[in-house]
Amino acid sequence: MGQYFTNEKLPSNVKKKECIIYGYKFTFLTDNGVFSKDGVDFGSKLLLESIPLEEVGDKVLDIGCGYGVLGIVLNKLTGASIDMVDVNLRALHLTERNIKENGCNNINAFESDCYSNITNKYNTIITNPPIRAGKEIVYNILFNAKKHLESSGNLFLVIRKEQGAKSLIFDLKKEYNVEILKKKKGFFVLKCNF
Numbered sequence: 001m002g003q004y005f006t007n008e009k010l011p012s013n014v015k016k017k018e019c020i021i022y023g024y025k026f027t028f029l030t031d032n033g034v035f036s037k038d039g040v041d042f043g044s045k046l047l048l049e050s051i052p053l054e055e056v057g058d059k060v061l062d063i064g065c066g067y068g069v070l071g072i073v074l075n076k077l078t079g080a081s082i083d084m085v086d087v088n089l090r091a092l093h094l095t096e097r098n099i100k101e102n103g104c105n106n107i108n109a110f111e112s113d114c115y116s117n118i119t120n121k122y123n124t125i126i127t128n129p130p131i132r133a134g135k136e137i138v139y140n141i142l143f144n145a146k147k148h149l150e151s152s153g154n155l156f157l158v159i160r161k162e163q164g165a166k167s168l169i170f171d172l173k174k175e176y177n178v179e180i181l182k183k184k185k186g187f188f189v190l191k192c193n194f
């Protein structure tokens with residue numbers, strides 16, 4: 001069974017899922033071989049509903065975008081321009097379809113292994129990090145965010161207690177100011193800046 005971050009060819013079975021976020025209805029096409037194919041992940045929804053939208057700013061990077069939930073919702077709710085990246089090509093293809101499905105503008109979705117194809121700086125970097133891809137990739141995404149944030153920018157993320165939230169917070173505090181925005185059902189939503 002392939003992991004959600006590999007490009008193994010699983011038979012396609014596209015499904016349409018609906019989700020209410022901040023009281024608005026969003027529609028997402030999902031498929032086999034992508035993260036949370038049965039509908040929007042609890043942690044991703046909690047992340048979106050816990051961050052202060054007025055602090056998101058004009059330029060956002062959704063890193064590890066999957067089928068596009070975080071960036072699409074922020075684009076619709078704030079009007080920010082969004083770059084969305086992933087290594088999973090099926091997920092990126094779904095993101096492109098979901099951008100159209102939800103009538104978004106000013107979103108670019110492209111392949112990038114962590115920050116390998118990122119040259120811009122952002123007001124917000126948002127991620128539900130790919131824990132199963134391993135610590136090296138998760139730490140690359142979280143600690144190199146600093147290089148791609150404007151000086152007043154924020155990194156927003158969600159992590160589960162059982163995935164090592166406490167030790168991650170300990171490590172993040174060596175590089176960032178860390179605020180716990182929300183704790184619910186074992187999920188932590190964090191805001192990091194410097």
Ligand SMILES: C[S@@+](CC[C@H](N)C(=O)[O-])C[C@H]1O[C@@H](n2cnc3c(N)ncnc32)[C@H](O)[C@@H]1O
Nearest residue numbers: 005035044064065066086087088113114128130
């Ligand atoms: C936990 S999922 C979150 C997906 C989506 N943001 C959401 O909230 O539903 C993490 C995503 O990171 C992607 N990913 C894994 N390794 C990556 C890497 N090296 N660079 C960029 N994205 C990666 C996976 O393919 C997956 O789509």
